[in-house]
Amino acid sequence: MLPPTRARLSGLAVSLPAQYRTMEKTREEIARQSPFVPPPGALEDLTGIRGVHVREAGEQASDLAVSAATKAMAEAGVGAGDLDLLLFASCCQDLIEPATAHIVAAKLGAGCPVFDVKNACNSVLNALEVASAFIESGRYATVLIACGETPTMTTRWRVPDQEAFLRALPGYTLSDAGAALLLTAGPAGADDPGVLTTHFGADSTAWDACTVESGGSLHFRPADDEPTYIRLNGDLLRSAALDMAPRAFGRVPEELRRARESAFIAFHQISRRQYDEVLTALDLPADRCLPTVADHGNTASASLPLQLVRARESDRTEPGDQVALIGMASGFSAGLAIIRL
Incomplete structure (x- = not known):
């Protein structure tokens, strides 16, 4: 074996x-x-x-x-x-x-x-x-x-x-x-580096809350530009992901506890307000997170790697540290990965 x-x-x-x-x-x-x-x-x-x-x-x-x-x-x-x-x-x-x-x-x-x-x-x-x-x-x-x-x-x-x-x-x-x-x-020894765990959840009934409609069968050749823009279709004041994420991670309390204890925690960021809301919703320690969104905007799925790079450049992480990656995305889905560097 x-x-x-x-x-x-x-x-x-x-x-x-x-x-x-x-x-x-x-x-x-x-x-x-x-x-x-x-x-x-x-x-x-x-x-x-x-x-x-x-x-x-x-x-x-x-x-x-x-x-x-x-x-x-x-x-x-x-x-x-x-x-x-x-x-x-x-x-x-x-x-x-x-x-x-x-x-x-x-x-x-x-x-x-x-x-x-x-x-x-x-x-x-x-x-x-x-x-x-x-x-x-x-x-x-x-x-x-x-x-x-x-x-x-x-x-x-x-x-x-x-x-x-x-x-x-x-x-x-x-x-x-x-x-x-x-x-x-x-x-994969007890202290070896690598991906230690991953967990994902989804609430796909909210798929139409934020969309870019063109390019697929729904609007393959749109008659106007409207389907080509990103559009918030749901609540203008609150993201459904903020409601869904705590429920998704609440099903894996041990993994969420490990994430909170990590040396650095990266999570997807779309605005500074949402950054602060996620800290509260998931009870994350602010001193081990980094608000890259303020200077770099919402870099979509490049958001988590960007935060890891910036944390490394600022000496907030080093080899052997445990880091957590928390994702939230339109659709809606939530994901969690814990990695030892």
Whole structure:
């Protein structure tokens, strides 16, 4: 019998576009295109965000993924020929067909099996669970998770009135980013590093609370631009995910307790207000969390890797530390992973 195997995080990286759009610049663009103009400072007050990263013209989701993947592979000392599996995990994509994972693999020069993992802002976290399961089973030993997010494409600039502005508000917080995690097989001893546990839950009856409708069978060729924008269809004041997440994690109290005890806790962030609400809802220690959303906006499924990178850069984590990743995504789904670095 083969010894137990654990998926080890051997490489981690993010790639943020150099172009940065402040909330004041966002307001100016809305004013240029819309009959409704939010008052000065309203976006900052409503979101707690100073600005977002925006891709260059012609830069694709796959390009952001490749940029981050190249750095993560270099950190792990792994070449494209060493990959056993490549997962592209993202809200966004280059094309409907084929899977964007093929485009990422071609740009990297990888010849391994590939496929996409897509579950809104939990895409990377779900891919971590998939990769970990493959590695633990012995099916693959080296798995690259590459993420490329270009959600600024769904921002609505022409808004007729205040309600339309508020329903489009999530789009003004969205930020483009690339991220990558390189996982390798290692021993699964009591003190060995790697993915220790994962847990997911969902309430799919709320799938239509926040949507981007175009690109699928529902609005394959929309007659107007409306389905191309991200739109908040539910309660304008509260995210259903904040109600669903405590219920989902309440079913696994031991895992949530372990998450709270971790040296660092990353959770998906869409605004500064939501950041504070999650701290309260899940009873998380604020001194072991990091509000990256204030400077970087909502980077979709790149949010959790971004927080891990920033924590490492600021010496908030070191090898051997236990970290927790908590995901919440439209649909709605909630996820939890605990990793020893």
